[in-house]
Amino acid sequence: MVEYWWVSVQASDQAKWLSIGVCERTWELIYTHDEYGNATFGSKKELIQLALTGNYIRARLYMADYMLHLPSDSISKYKDQICFQSLRVLANNGTHVDSEEPWLHYMVCTSGHVTEQGVSNVSTFRVPMDWYVKDISHRPEPVFSNFIDGTPMKPMQILQLHAAARRMSLVGAMRDRPYVFPFHNVIVDPETGEVNGQNVMHMGQRYADECWRLVYTNDGNGFPIYGAIADLVDAVTRGHRVRVRFDDQAAEVSNIRVKGDVVAAQLLHEVTRVGGYGSDRYYIEADTRVRFSIAHTTGTVVSYDYLVGSPSHKRNPPTRRVIEWMVDTRPWTVVLQTMDPPGQGPSRGDGQGGSTGDVVLRGSVFDLKDAVMSGASIRLNLLLDPLAGSFFTQASLADIATDTIYAQALDHMSDQKSRIPDEYELQKYLFHWYLTISSEGTVRMTAWNFGEDTFRYDENAPEATVTWFANL
Template sequence: MVINSSDRVQLLQVYESYQRLQSMEMKVYFQLIVLMTIVTEEVKSYQFGSTKVNKLSCDSKWLKVLEGDKNGKVVSGSKEDLRHAVVSGSKIRIILDELYSTDTQNVYSLNGEICAQALFHISKGGFDSHQTKAYWWFLNVCTTGNVHKSRWYVGVHRSLSESKVKYNIKWFARHLGCDSTLAKPVLCTTESGFPYCGNVNNLINVIRHGAEIHGVDARRSYAVEFTNLHYNKKKSFVSGTHLWHVSQTSVSNYIEFQKNVYWWFTIWSTDGSRDISRWSIGEHKDRGHTTDKLPMIWLADTCWSLAYEHDEHGESIDGSLDYLRSAILNGKRVRLHYHSGYLIEADELIIRNGHVTAQVLGHVSNSGKTFHSDAYWYWENVATTGAVETIRYNIGSHTSRGKTNYRQRIKWFIDTRPWKHVFSNSASGKSIHGSKTILIQEVKAGKMVRFTVKSASHPQSHHVSVLNADNIGINKDEKDVGAQHIRSIGYSKNGPFNVSFTSNPYWNFLIASTTGKIDEYKWTVGIHKTQGRKISKAAIDWFVS
C-alpha cells in the first residue's frame, strides 16, 4: 500500500499526539514503526498486539494508580501513570470518599488532568434503598478533585438539580493484557483509515473469538469501551458503537456536564470515520447528527473463551451448556456472538430450569456505520434455546417501534479472568459462605463485583438472576454493602425455560444488600411513571474480580 502525502502528514500528526501520551519505551517503539513506514512508503501489517485468544486464566490485577485529595493534590501514585493507563485502553474504576465505588463509561485527558463519566446510578435513599422519585444521577469525576453531579428524572426531560463538589478520589486501573503490562494496539489508523500499525483482519479475528474492544482517540486522549461491535470479514471492516456518554464541556482544566444534557452516541469505524447521534435525555428530540474523522487506536481484551455454541433450535454445536451455566453461577461475565458478525456483552443473565437467557440492552438502531435518522433503542432477550426476542422503543419516549421473535445460532463466550466467591448471605442476612469483611476489603481495593440473586420461590437454583454491580455503596459503619444494578428491563416467564419482556416495559432498578434485602423499583420506559416497588429478601452470592 502506497502512502500519499495526506496520509504521511496525518501519520506524523498522530505520532506527535501519541508521543505526548506514552512512556519513553512506547515512544521509541512507536517512532521506529512510523519512521520505517514513511521511509519505505509501505505498510507490512505491523503487529503491535497479540491476536491470540487466551484459553487460560488472565491474571492482570486492579492497581491503585492514583489517589488525590479534594483539591486534586496527589496523595499517592501519579497522574501520568493514570494517563498512560487511559490511552492504553485500561478499564478505570473510582472510589469516592472511601465508601462509594463505581465503574466509569468514558475517560478524557485535559491539560494534564483526567476526567471520567460514571453514569450508571439511580437515586438512592441509602446504601440499600431507592428514593421515592427516581432520577438519573450522572457523575463527571476529575483528578482535580472536582465532581459534577447532574440529576435528571427518569422518563422525562426535566432536571432535578445539579451540584459541584470536591471529593477525595481513588483511581484504579486494570490493563487489558493478561499481566500487569500496558496493552499494545491491535490496529491504529489515521483519520483517512490508513493502518499504520496492525491490520483490520487481526481485529476481526479477536472479535470473532469474543474479545472486548476499547477505542482511543489518539489526538484527544479520549477512551471508551465499545458497547457492541459489528464486523464484515469480506469487506475487512469493523465498527464499534459506544452509547454511554452524556454531553459535557470543559471548564479550565476539568470537565462538567452541559446544562441541557443529551446522549452522545458514537459509531467508530476502521475507515477513520465516527458517526455522532445526539438525543435529549428523557424525550424523543434530535439534537444533531454529524460525522467526523479521527485517528483511532483499537485495543483488545482477549481474556475470553468460547463456552457454548448452539444452532437456532438450541441444539449443541460446540462446548457445553452445563459449562456455561456453571461459569455464570461462579460470577463470569458473558459476551454473545450472533447476527452474523455482531458481538455484545450481556447486561443481565437469567437461568431458568437449566437454560440461560441473556438480556442485552446496548443497541441503538443503525446501518452498521451510521445511526438511523429517527433512532430507537432495541432490546433483546437471547436464550440458549435459540430464541431471540426484540422490542424497539423511540429514544426518550414510550412509543413502540415494533417487536419481533426469531431464532439464531449463538456463540457464548465467558471471561477467563478469575472471579472469587468471597461471600454468601441467606435471605435473612446470615453469613453462609466466606467473609463479609473480605468482600468490603475487596470493594475498597477497586474490584469489580457481580452477584447472583436466588428466587425465594425456587431456592434450588431453578431461577437465578446474575447481575453486575453498576455501583456499590458501603454503609457508614462499614458492616454491609449495597450493590445497585440499573441495566435491566422487566420480564415475565415464557414457557419452562425462556423469559419475555412485559407488554408495558419498565426499567427494573435493583439494589441487593449483604443483609439479604432486595429493593426493586419499576419505572415505565419513556415515561416518568412508576409500576410499583418491591422489597423482598433473597439469598445472594457475591463474587469479585
Template sequence: MGWLYILCLFNVILVTQAQSGRSLACHQRWTLIFANSANGTTVYGEKDELIKATLSGADVRIFIPSWGPGGYLTSIQNTQTIRNNVCAQALFHVSKAAYDTFQEVPYFWFVNLCSTGHVHMARYFIGNHVSAGINGDYVDMQWYIRQYPDPVYSHTQDGTVISGNVRDVIYATEAGADIRIVDRQLGYGVRMDNMEVSYDRTVAAGQSLWHVSERMNGPNLEFQGDDYWWFSVWSTDGTVDISRWNVGEHVKRGNSSMQQSMNWYADSCWQMAYKHDADGLLEDGSLELLRLAVETGHRVKVLIDGAITVEPDQINVRGGHINAEILSLASKQDLKTFTDDVFWDWRVLATTGTETSEYFNVGEYFNRGNTIKKKPMTWFIDTRTWNRVLVNEKDGTVLAGSKQQLIDAILLGAEVRYKLTFTSNAITHQADNLEISADGNVGAMHVRSVSLKFTPGSAYEVTFQNSPYWWFTIVSTTGKVDISRWTVGEHVNRRHTHLFVKVEWFVSF
C-alpha cells in the same frame, strides 16, 4: 454429563490458558495507580501515570472515601484527558435515600469525576427531560486501573495503518473479546458496548451508547445542562458516527460524522463455552460449562447473526438454560451509521435458540414493534479469576465467606457480580456502584434491567413484558433487594417495593 466432569473441564480450560502467553494479562489485578485529595493534591502515585494509562486503553474504577460511611466505588463509562488531567463519566446511578434504599421519586444521577478533585453532578427525573439539579463539589478520589495489552491495531484519521492489522480486531471480536478504543486526537477512551464485523470481514465497528454531553470548564469537564445522550459508532476505517438525543425524551439534538485517529485494544481473556444451532442443539462446547461459568460469577458475551458480539445486562437461568437480556444495542442503517430516527434494539437471547426483540424509541414510550426468531448463537465466558467471597441468606445470615471479604475487595477497586436465587430462576447482575454502610454492610446498585416475564408455554425462556418498566435494584448483604420500577420512556412510577433473597457475591480483583 456429570458436574464433577464439568468442573474438571472448566479447570482444564483455565489451567491451559494460564500456561499461554496471555496468562499474565488475564490474571492482572485492579491496581491503585493514583489518588488525589479534594483540592487536587497528589496523595498517591503520579498523575502522569494515570494519564498514560487512560491513553493506553486502561479500564478505570474510582473509589470515593467520603461518599457513604465506608466509601463508594463506581464503574466508569468513559475517560478523557484535559489539560494534564483526567476526567471520567460515571453514569449508572439512581438517587438513594440510604445505602440500601432508593428515593421514592428517584432521578438519574450523572457524575463527572476529575483528577483535580472536582466532581460535577447532573440529575434528571426518570422518563422526562426535567432537571433535578446540577452542582459541583470537591472530593478525595482513588483511581484504580486494569491495563490492556498493547493496541492490536492503530490508524490515522483516514484509516491508514500505523501498526497492527484490522484482522486482529476482527478476530478478537469474533472470539468474544472486550474491545476498547482510544481516540488519540481527543484523548478519549471507551469500551465498546457491542461490536459488528462487515460481511466481507474487512471492517469492524463498535457502538458506545453511554455518554452524556459535557463542556470544558478550566481543567475540568462538566455537564452542560439541557443534556443529551451522545451515541457513537467507531469504525476501523477511522469513521465516527454520532447521534444526539435529549436525556429523558425523544428529541433529536443532531447527528454528525467525522474521521478520527484511533488505537484499538483487545482484552482476549475470553473462552468459547457453548455454540448451538437455531434449535438450540449443541454444535460445540457445553451448555453445562456455560451455566457453571454464569453460576460462579463470570461475565458472558454472545455472538449473533455471525457478526455481532454483545454482553448481557442481565442473565436469567431458568430450567437449566441461559437467557441473556441485551439493552446496549441501538438501531443502525448500516455497519457504520445510526438510523436517522434512533431506537433501542433490545433483545432476549436464549440457549434454546430463541431471540425475542423489542424496539422502543429512545426517550419515549413508543414500541416500534417486536420479533421472535430462532438463531444460532455462540456464547463466550471471561477467563479472569472470580472469587465467591460471600453468601448471605435472605435474612442476612452468612452461609459462606464473610462481609469483610467483600468490603476488602471493594476497597481494592474490585469488580463485583452477584447472583439472586429465586424459586423458579436465578438472576445475575454486575454491580454498577457499591456503597459500604456504617454497620459493615454493602449495597450494590444495578440500573440496566428492563422487566421480564416467563415465556408462556416454556419451562426455559423469559421474555419482555407487554408494558415494560425499568427495574432498578439495590441488593444488600442483609438479603434485602430494593426495587424501583419506572415505565420505559415515561415518568410513571410502577411501584417501589423490596423483598428478601439469598445472594452470592463474586469479585474479580
C-alpha cells in the same frame, strides 16, 4: 486524527507482568490524592498513561459520611488531568431510591473535582480519591489503528481486529482529543471486512480485553455445535461475565437467567442502524430506536425496537440463530452469600450478617468489604423465585455506610416467561427494573416505566438468597 482500537497493558512492575497472566491480575491502586488534587501516593502520569491506553479504571471517592466506588464509562484528558464519566447511579439513602429525582451522573477528575448532576440540579465539590487500574491485555500496542478517513496505519492489522471483534471486548481511543470509550456492540461486515461499533453511554461534554474464551455454541434449534452447555452454566454460576455473538454482531450481555440447562441473556446496549446496502448502512437512524434483545441457548433470539423517549415499540418476530457464548477468564470468588428472611440456614453466630446471626450462609461481610475497599468488580447472583432459577447481574456501584455494603444493579428490563418453556420475553408494558442489594440480605426493587420516566413501585423482595462475587 488517529483512531486506535487497542490492546494495552502497562505497569511499573515488569516482573509482575511476567509472573502473573493478564487475566489473573488484580485491581491495582495506582494513584491517590487529597481533595485539592495533591498526590498522596503513586504517579498521576502513570495513571494517565494507563487510562489512555485502554485499561479499566475505577475510583473510590471519600464522601462526607460514606465511600462511593464508581467505574468509568468513558475517559477524557484535559491538560494534565483526566476525568471520567460514570452515568449509571441512582440517588438513594442507602436502602431507598429517590423516586422524585432518581438519576445521578458523575464526572470525576484527578484534580479532586466531582460534578454530580441530578434531574434538576448540578453541584461541584472536591473530595479525596483513590484510583484503581486493571490491565486488559499483555500487549502495549493497539490491535488496530486508522486515520480519520479510515486508512489503516498497518493494513495487516485488520485481521487482528477481525479476530478481536468476534471474541473480545473492544475499546476505542481518539488520541488527538484524547478520549477513550468502550464499544457496547460490534459488527464485522462479512463482505467488506469493515468493523463497526456503537457506544450508547455518552453525555455531551477501552482497546480489546483479551481475557475471554469461547465455551459453547448452539445451533438454531438449541443443539450444541461446540462445547457443552454444562461448561457455560458452570462459568455463569461461578460469577463470570458473558459475551454472545450471532449473525455478525457481538456484545456483552447485560444480565443472565439460568434455569436448568437453559441460559437467557438480555442485550440492552444497541440502537438501530440505517441498514440496507449503502455507505451509511451502519449509521444510527435519524428516527432512533433502542433495541432490546433476549438470546437463549435454545437458539431463540427475540428483539424489540423502542422509539427513544417513548413507550412506542415493535416486537420483531422471534428468530432462530447460531449463537456463540464467550466467558471471561478472570478469577471470580464468592465473598458473601446471604438469605432474607433469615432463619432458614445454618446459624453462624458471629454477627457477620448484621443483627441476625444466621443471615450469612457463606463468606463474610468483612470479606466483601475488603474486596470493595480493594477496588474489586462485583457481580451478584439473586435467587428471588426458586421456580424461575437464578438471576445474574453486575453491580454498577457499591457504597459503604458504616459496616453495611450497598450495591446498585441497574442493567435490566422487565421480562416474563414466554409460552416456550424456560424462555423469556419482555413485558408488554415495559419498565426499568433496578435493584439495591444490602450485605445484610435485603433486596429492594424499584421500577420506572420505560419511555415515560414515571415511577411504578419501590418495595422489598419477599425473599432472596444473594451471592456476591468479587474480581479483585
